[in-house]
């Protein structure tokens with residue numbers, strides 16, 4: 001246990017009461033509470049449809065399948081991301097084309113993405129990493145000039161926005177994670193948002209074993225091969241109660257991130273990742289760039305402060321590097337820089353100024 005942990009779930013009495021109410025209802029599988037959670041997410045992000053899933057990973061998989069992507073198709077992903085972004089491409093039988101990221105923002109390099117679009121490309125999965133929104137000026141231009149779909153891996157980006165439009169309303173399909181490290185959690189879970197009714201309906205059917213309710217409403221028809229990615233009402237109960245606090249939690253996160261960034265602003269040993277122009281970050285994760293990251297991480301942990309790497313560089317992992325269904329477009333220098341230097345700092349609801357100051361001062365002490 002760390003004195004100052006990396007994250008803490010927001011867990012108030014009203015949240016526990018809501019879960020208790022679900023347990024008492026006796027209805028535990030996906031049902032009215034999950035519907036309520038979907039509706040709340042759709043409203044918060046300004047999307048017409050929201051489909052809950054068991055995770056962001058299964059949500060991304062459903063999204064690609066709903067678009068009819070599969071064998072023989074190519075999907076472009078950034079190298080610096082959680083591996084699930086790329087794994088889903090191979091899971092559905094398509095090939096992964098991996099491009100570099102901009103080391104300043106750690107987001108996909110839009111020029112590298114453009115350069116890799118071929119007749120086989122069906123989609124790109126840009127990642128609004130750590131809650132930094134994507135640059136929709138760049139992506140919209142690509143979307144308009146090609147016919148590739150944009151499936152946003154918005155695992156960390158609930159609450160972020162670009163030019164005032166919320167993440168979740170901008171891509172063809174966006175997928176959020178509600179894993180416990182995410183500030184709106186359901187334990188495990190994901191939500192998929194889209195403005196396309198046909199894709200939403202397809203995903204709802206797919207995650208319910210390919211069912212379609214028959215007209216009589218007494219029986220169902222298995223309409224396609226599907227699976228079970230339903231999100232239980234027990235888990236959705238946490239999300240429904242938590243999401244009511246979303247704006248307050250976001251304001252707090254933004255204040256905490258601003259404190260860190262001001263604290264480090266004049267220390268040239270500490271790099272601050274850039275925020276997308278015209279974007280508002282949700283600060284799901286607050287990273288800085290430091291030299292000797294692994295040694296710094298160990299030194300901070302030994303002093304009771306839980307810090308973590310940012311995320312992973314796909315080209316460094318055998319699942320992708322030794323994978324004939326995975327092609328790397330370049331040497332991934334931007335991603336390598338991000339991987340070797342990024343350090344995620346503790347940030348959680350209720351974090352005090354004294355705790356943040358201790359994190360900041362300790363980091364300055366242990367830095368080379």
Ligand SMILES: Cc1ncc(COP(=O)(O)O)c(C=O)c1O
Pocket residue numbers: 055056057058081082084085127129153155156176177178179189190
């Ligand atoms: C960018 C990104 N994509 C996908 C995932 C996977 O999310 P989940 O655990 O909900 O499947 C994560 C997890 O943190 C992530 O950070």
